[in-house]
Amino acid sequence: MASLKEYRDRIAGVKSTRKITSAMKMVAASKLKKAQEQAEAAQPYAQAITDMMARVVAGVTIGPGSPKLLIGTGKDKVHLIVLVTADRGLCGGFNGNAIKLALQHIRSLEKAGRQVKILCIGRRGKIVLNREYGDRIIETVTNISGKAGLDYDLLRSVVEQILHRFDDGEFDVCSLIYNQFFSVLTQRPKIQQVIPFSLNKFDEDKDAEDKKGPASKYAFEPTEEEILGKLLPRNFGVQVYRAVLDSAAGEQAARMTAMDNATRNAGDMISNLTLKYNRERQSVITSELIEIISGAEAV
Amino acid sequence: MSENQTTFQFELVSPEKKLFSQMVWQVVVPGDEGDFGVRAGHASLVSSVRPGIVKVWSAPGADPVEMFVTGGFADVSGENCAVLAEQACEVTELNAETLTQEIADLNEKLAASDLTAPAQKKLRNELDVANAKLRVVSGNAHH
Numbered sequence: 001m002a003s004l005k006e007y008r009d010r011i012a013g014v015k016s017t018r019k020i021t022s023a024m025k026m027v028a029a030s031k032l033k034k035a036q037e038q039a040e041a042a043q044p045y046a047q048a049i050t051d052m053m054a055r056v057v058a059g060v061t062i063g064p065g066s067p068k069l070l071i072g073t074g075k076d077k078v079h080l081i082v083l084v085t086a087d088r089g090l091c092g093g094f095n096g097n098a099i100k101l102a103l104q105h106i107r108s109l110e111k112a113g114r115q116v117k118i119l120c121i122g123r124r125g126k127i128v129l130n131r132e133y134g135d136r137i138i139e140t141v142t143n144i145s146g147k148a149g150l151d152y153d154l155l156r157s158v159v160e161q162i163l164h165r166f167d168d169g170e171f172d173v174c175s176l177i178y179n180q181f182f183s184v185l186t187q188r189p190k191i192q193q194v195i196p197f198s199l200n201k202f203d204e205d206k207d208a209e210d211k212k213g214p215a216s217k218y219a220f221e222p223t224e225e226e227i228l229g230k231l232l233p234r235n236f237g238v239q240v241y242r243a244v245l246d247s248a249a250g251e252q253a254a255r256m257t258a259m260d261n262a263t264r265n266a267g268d269m270i271s272n273l274t275l276k277y278n279r280e281r282q283s284v285i286t287s288e289l290i291e292i293i294s295g296a297e298a299v
Numbered sequence: 300m301s302e303n304q305t306t307f308q309f310e311l312v313s314p315e316k317k318l319f320s321q322m323v324w325q326v327v328v329p330g331d332e333g334d335f336g337v338r339a340g341h342a343s344l345v346s347s348v349r350p351g352i353v354k355v356w357s358a359p360g361a362d363p364v365e366m367f368v369t370g371g372f373a374d375v376s377g378e379n380c381a382v383l384a385e386q387a388c389e390v391t392e393l394n395a396e397t398l399t400q401e402i403a404d405l406n407e408k409l410a411a412s413d414l415t416a417p418a419q420k421k422l423r424n425e426l427d428v429a430n431a432k433l434r435v436v437s438g439n440a441h442h
Binding site: 041042044045046048049051052055056152153157217218219220221230231234238241 | 331344376420421
């Protein structure tokens with residue numbers, strides 16, 4: 001049995017923990033609102049560029065001269081994995097889920113004899129992957145979403161860097177792994193291949209259009225190739241941008257939920273401890289009384 | 300719905316936000332190969348956009364709304380037209396004096412020797428944008 005003082009100290013300790021977790025929950029909630037707004041604001045652009053990509057790609061004849069971002073390098077040897085996680089922990093299974101998916105992906109790729117390179121956006125992913133795959137990490141970017149929301153310039157330089165590496169032939173396939181934001185309660189980790197641009201989705205549309213005949217042939221200004229050459233890197237940037245925004249909103253949502261649970265658990269713990277404390281106090285009083293009474297009887 | 304034949308949906312979006320979305324009568328877009336006008340029923344067209352001004356008329360004879368874009372793409376199809384700008388703002392927000400000041404400040408910062416390469420690049424980009432804006436503003440004054 002713990003002494004009364006020990007109980008008091010523990011109750012005080014849990015109370016201050018609860019204060020911290022509830023403060024963190026509040027902060028996460030307000031940050032979530034901002035992050036969600038930012039993610040929603042980016043939606044129309046992402047949608048528009050996706051639509052445009054679909055239409056342009058459907059009209060383009062694919063040949064050996066097509067941009068590499070569209071058709072790939074013709075090889076499937078080196079994979080670049082861009083893992084988007086949070087910089088900080090204390091957000092439930094948020095980082096863990098994405099990292100677990102990344103680890104699975106890396107293992108299956110290496111088993112199939114592919115070479116893997118990793119680029120981490122967010123500190124948590126790096127910390128975990130560093131243990132096992134430290135030599136595969138080519139770059140780590142942190143502090144991408146700071147106080148003022150997302151750091152566009154930093155993100156832009158990351159995108160440029162990845163494209164540059166692709167041009168230099170450092171990798172053949174690039175996939176993003178990030179937490180997709182569905183709602184405040186659900187974020188699911190997702191793998192999305194971004195280089196080469198996955199055509200599969202649009203092949204069906206193309207077939208449908210072919211049957212209908214050239215109903216809406218697009219004119220390109222300046223030329224198809226030039227447009228595609230500009231559009232593809234832009235589209236890649238938007239995909240990365242969307243992933244980071246989703247992840248930023250998801251992080252805050254996950255933290256809010258985790259901290260809400262922690263606050264509730266702390267409340268339960270406090271009432272449990274208080275109950276035990278009172279019981280202990282009463283038994284101390286009882287035993288003191290017994291001592292006094294039995295002392296008096298003995299006289 | 301006779302109105303639908305003369306107006307169409309126009310959208311101006313940048314990665315940060317949607318700036319403009321409504322039914323309009325005519326739009327003039329600064330394409331890479333020259334300005335082009337779009338009205339309802341325009342042939343499908345995909346064009347890249349140079350830095351400049353997008354002009355939007357909501358009705359014939361109305362005063363155009365002018366918006367500055369720093370390049371991007373225009374996507375025109377039968378019923379709608381979308382301009383995907385890298386950055387965009389209303390022309391009325393631009394001011395020649397503040398822009399000149401901004402350019403001077405940026406040049407001063409660039410002159411500092413202790414800059415890292417990415418910081419320098421960032422400043423250069425800002426400078427390019429500011430210069431393009433200034434060109435637009437001073438170009439307007441001459442007209």
